[in-house]
Amino acid sequence: MKSCFYYRSDLGLIGIMEYDGKIAGVTVDESFDDEIEVVETSLIRDCYLQIVEYLDGKRTTFELPLYLKGSELQLSVYHSLLNIAYGHTCSYKEVAQNYKKDYKGYQAVAQIISKNPIPIIVPCHRVIYSDQTLGGYAYGQDIKRYLLMLEERVSKEGSLCTF
Numbered sequence: 366m367k368s369c370f371y372y373r374s375d376l377g378l379i380g381i382m383e384y385d386g387k388i389a390g391v392t393v394d395e396s397f398d399d400e401i402e403v404v405e406t407s408l409i410r411d412c413y414l415q416i417v418e419y420l421d422g423k424r425t426t427f428e429l430p431l432y433l434k435g436s437e438l439q440l441s442v443y444h445s446l447l448n449i450a451y452g453h454t455c456s457y458k459e460v461a462q463n464y465k466k467d468y469k470g471y472q473a474v475a476q477i478i479s480k481n482p483i484p485i486i487v488p489c490h491r492v493i494y495s496d497q498t499l500g501g502y503a504y505g506q507d508i509k510r511y512l513l514m515l516e517e518r519v520s521k522e523g524s525l526c527t528f
Contacts, residue, residue, distance in 0.1 A: 368382070368403070371403075377394040386408065386430065387432035393484070425452075438464060439477050442464065442478060443477075449488055453520075456495040457494065458495055485512070
């Protein structure tokens with residue numbers, strides 16, 4: 366059964382969805398579909414508290430069970446995102462080549478990243494263009510820039526791609 370709950374945050378209204386005892390979705394200023402029961406579970410509350418700690422600069426990793434589904438390529442991309450170190454960025458090309466060294470489907474990878482169902486936790490905001498410009502983000506470049514600047518300020522490390 367799917368359930369969700371919404372919280373106010375510095376980013377706006379954050380929605381968190383749980384499915385089968387795992388986090389299945391995060392939204393910012395959007396709602397999940399009407400078929401989902403709105404109820405705060407202990408897992409959803411824990412997820413929210415971890416997001417608050419992240420936004421406060423006190424958490425650099427998340428410790429949550431995740432419900433990720435998709436094709437081999439989609440799952441590979443999501444797992445690549447999970448392996449980008451806090452405070453670092455990678456290009457779409459680097460993420461694609463993490464899937465296969467000679468893979469050139471950068472646009473396919475970019476499409477998958479744009480549909481990431483669990484942003485912030487699966488850190489798609491850490492993927493930028495090869496020329497170091499931000500690229501897109503489902504919740505806008507202002508939020509992407511905010512998250513990247515938060516991580517840069519907290520980590521004070523370089524921004525080389527690290528898988």
